[in-house]
Amino acid sequence: MAIITYRDALNQALREEMQRDARVFLMGEEVGVYQGAYKVSKGLLQEFGEMRVVDTPITELGFAGVGVGAAMVGLRPIIEFMTWNFALLAMDQVVNVAAKLLYMSGGQFNIPIVFRGPNGAALQLGAQHSQAWESWLAHIPGLKVVAPGTPYDAKGLLKAAIRDDNPVCVLEGEMLYNNKGEVPDGEYIVPLGVADLKRVGEHCTIVTWGKQVLVAMAAADQLAKDGITVDVVDLRSIRPLDERAIIDSVRKTNRCVVLEEGWYFAGVGAQITDLVQRECFDDLDSPVIRVTQADAPMPYAKGLEKAAKADMPKTIAAVRRVLYLD
Amino acid sequence: MSAGGVTPSFNPLSPFIMAKRTLAAKTSPKTAASAPAGDAERTLHLSLLRSMLLQRRFEERCAEAYAIGRIGGFCHLYIGQEAVSTGTLSHLRPDDYMITTYRDHGQALARGITPRAVMAELFGRIDGCAGGKGGSMHMFDKETGFLGGHGIVGGHLPIATGVGFAIKYRGGDQVICCFFGEAAVNNGAFHEALNMAALWKLPVLFIIENNRYGMGTSVERASAINDIYQRAASYNMHRAMVDGQDVLAVRSAIEEAVGRARSEQSPTLLEMRTYRFMGHSMSDAVSGTYRSKAELEEYLKRDPIALLRAHMEERGTLTEQVMQELDTEIKAIVQDAWDFAEASPEPPLEALMEHVYVDTTSDTGNSAGGWS
Numbered sequence: 001m002a003i004i005t006y007r008d009a010l011n012q013a014l015r016e017e018m019q020r021d022a023r024v025f026l027m028g029e030e031v032g033v034y035q036g037a038y039k040v041s042k043g044l045l046q047e048f049g050e051m052r053v054v055d056t057p058i059t060e061l062g063f064a065g066v067g068v069g070a071a072m073v074g075l076r077p078i079i080e081f082m083t084w085n086f087a088l089l090a091m092d093q094v095v096n097v098a099a100k101l102l103y104m105s106g107g108q109f110n111i112p113i114v115f116r117g118p119n120g121a122a123l124q125l126g127a128q129h130s131q132a133w134e135s136w137l138a139h140i141p142g143l144k145v146v147a148p149g150t151p152y153d154a155k156g157l158l159k160a161a162i163r164d165d166n167p168v169c170v171l172e173g174e175m176l177y178n179n180k181g182e183v184p185d186g187e188y189i190v191p192l193g194v195a196d197l198k199r200v201g202e203h204c205t206i207v208t209w210g211k212q213v214l215v216a217m218a219a220a221d222q223l224a225k226d227g228i229t230v231d232v233v234d235l236r237s238i239r240p241l242d243e244r245a246i247i248d249s250v251r252k253t254n255r256c257v258v259l260e261e262g263w264y265f266a267g268v269g270a271q272i273t274d275l276v277q278r279e280c281f282d283d284l285d286s287p288v289i290r291v292t293q294a295d296a297p298m299p300y301a302k303g304l305e306k307a308a309k310a311d312m313p314k315t316i317a318a319v320r321r322v323l324y325l326d
Numbered sequence: 327m328s329a330g331g332v333t334p335s336f337n338p339l340s341p342f343i344m345a346k347r348t349l350a351a352k353t354s355p356k357t358a359a360s361a362p363a364g365d366a367e368r369t370l371h372l373s374l375l376r377s378m379l380l381q382r383r384f385e386e387r388c389a390e391a392y393a394i395g396r397i398g399g400f401c402h403l404y405i406g407q408e409a410v411s412t413g414t415l416s417h418l419r420p421d422d423y424m425i426t427t428y429r430d431h432g433q434a435l436a437r438g439i440t441p442r443a444v445m446a447e448l449f450g451r452i453d454g455c456a457g458g459k460g461g462s463m464h465m466f467d468k469e470t471g472f473l474g475g476h477g478i479v480g481g482h483l484p485i486a487t488g489v490g491f492a493i494k495y496r497g498g499d500q501v502i503c504c505f506f507g508e509a510a511v512n513n514g515a516f517h518e519a520l521n522m523a524a525l526w527k528l529p530v531l532f533i534i535e536n537n538r539y540g541m542g543t544s545v546e547r548a549s550a551i552n553d554i555y556q557r558a559a560s561y562n563m564h565r566a567m568v569d570g571q572d573v574l575a576v577r578s579a580i581e582e583a584v585g586r587a588r589s590e591q592s593p594t595l596l597e598m599r600t601y602r603f604m605g606h607s608m609s610d611a612v613s614g615t616y617r618s619k620a621e622l623e624e625y626l627k628r629d630p631i632a633l634l635r636a637h638m639e640e641r642g643t644l645t646e647q648v649m650q651e652l653d654t655e656i657k658a659i660v661q662d663a664w665d666f667a668e669a670s671p672e673p674p675l676e677a678l679m680e681h682v683y684v685d686t687t688s689d690t691g692n693s694a695g696g697w698s
Contacts, residue, residue, distance in 0.1 A: 051494075069486060072473055104460045105466035163688045
């Protein structure tokens with residue numbers, strides 16, 4: 001086991017999959033000469049050349065469509081969005097084309113493409129650069145959506161995404177790229193649609209994914225000091241959703257908090273809450289509580305931004321509330 | 327090819343006089359001065375006539391099928407524009423690709439999807455070329471490299487650039503033809519797609535079917551310049567305006583552009599000046615709101631089928647009898663397509679949840695279409 005960063009784990013996944021399959025190529029803004037806006041693609045241009053590591057103009061709709069077209073005729077593109085915020089310009093290609101071509105063509109054209117990049121807020125980047133889009137993307141039949149929270153999951157999920165024959169959106173985290181964690185030396189895959197129980201406890205289940213896994217783990221540490229232990233169910237994949245993992249955990253703990261980075265209204269947490277009330281109605285000892293970003297665009301001012309985010313204190317408060325401790 | 331000797335200007339009622347043409351009958355040196363017609367010419371022109379006539383008769387029956395509820399949803403007929411599809415696609419190789427808009431029935435037929443499969447798709451039946459899941463606007467056929475009818479104006483242009491990228495990536499000499507209406511040039515996707523195709527030198531033919539109206543908005547009311555092929559200048563891209571009612575002119579422009587795409591892998595923007603003889607869709611009157619009856623009648627004088635027919639008669643390659651026989655044969659083919667579609671079952675309800683995802687990966691056997 002090596003200890004490497006989330007960034008390097010993604011880099012290894014890209015390199016290994018491009019070595020493995022000549023149809024795989026990487027395309028996006030600054031992925032080549034600049035070595036990646038966040039250096040995820042460092043060294044790849046030198047190793048694979050400019051036909052396989054393609055710098056694009058700033059043209060999200062355009063190069064997302066280029067990826068879809070290349071995938072239609074047999075290539076396996078990885079499209080990097082510098083951030084998912086910019087991918088809004090490309091939504092017609094992601095939603096109307098990549099997700100639907102298989103269905104509209106009666107099964108003739110599947111689209112083996114990966115759309116990836118950082119999702120959600122970093123620090124003081126303001127309203128247009130601080131948004132978490134998983135509820136939008138997971139809403140669409142035909143797309144798969146994953147959000148790794150650790151270097152291990154980042155590498156394994158990205159490799160699985162590249163090999164999948166469907167369009168897969170990989171939501172990374174700007175604040176995660178420097179985080180370190182254990183990654184095996186040999187080849188491995190983290191299958192899509194399989195959650196991971198990151199912490200085992202008995203009093204409450206925290207369901208989360210992506211960057212919020214770290215928030216949940218920190219909250220779990222704090223709660224443990226008061227003798228409260230929690231299951232942390234890291235979904236890893238939002239679609240397909242590992243419903244079994246959520247149900248099994250809630251039936252054990254009888255309480256559930258859903259922690260997500262994005263907004264409250266029609267968030268992914270609403271979907272999970274729906275699942276829990278349907279499948280665990282008789283097991284619940286309290287209502288499900290959701291911890292989300294404040295229902296407002298992200299402010300710039302430090303204090304306001306902190307107040308807006310779904311953070312550790314809010315998660316702890318939610319767990320205490322479902323336990324009727326406060 | 328730059329403008330090919332064309333003077334950039336626009337005259338709504340005589341849009342073809344400026345364009346490259348071959349079928350100008352007696353005034354054309356190409357026809358007047360050329361040698362007597364040989365078998366090759368006769369065979370070619372008959373095949374072009376057959377292709378256009380098939381589209382015409384097919385679309386006429388579609389209008390009928392729509393009126394009695396066999397075809398539902400939005401339905402956009404291709405009548406009047408047949409020279410563009412036939413002239414273009416008759417020049418492609420089987421391993422080339424094409425992609426188009428929602429006005430896709432004629433092009434599907436011209437590319438070689440069977441009338442049965444197209445009609446069954448329109449009827450929403452299981453034997454349709456998309457299994458009944460696409461409908462009028464979304465024809466697909468992997469076998470013939472028909473990459474779809476797409477429903478969002480301009481949205482398929484970047485896809486065409488991507489197919490061009492894949493061709494270059496694999497080191498092939500195929501081309502992709504991308505059809506779209508003149509209204510799409512005002513969309514950001516047009517700019518993004520053409521810029522990258524020119525920047526990276528990709529074998530893409532961007533073919534504007536300028537039928538004068540984006541739904542009910544004329545080109546003069548939508549585009550800051552009317553000679554819209556000149557937009558290619560922004561990308562240092564080869565370009566030309568072509569008489570889109572003249573199937574031989576279309577073929578000749580395509581031949582030049584395809585040759586350049588295969589040998590130099592460079593893209594071309596072709597503006598085909600054409601006209602739809604029907605409304606935008608089935609709910610749109612043929613004339614009266616945004617275009618006058620007089621205008622329509624003026625354009626009807628340049629029916630692409632009538633033009634080729636007159637040319638062939640002049641060249642001695644077509645008789646009235648052969649024309650009648652051809653028409654009878656094609657009507658029978660279309661009737662057969664109708665009968666086939668009517669007899670084809672509707673998709674079973676299990677089909678509802680099929681084809682949302684594939685359950686394969688590159689380890690289990692990739693279904694992505696191979697390498698060629």
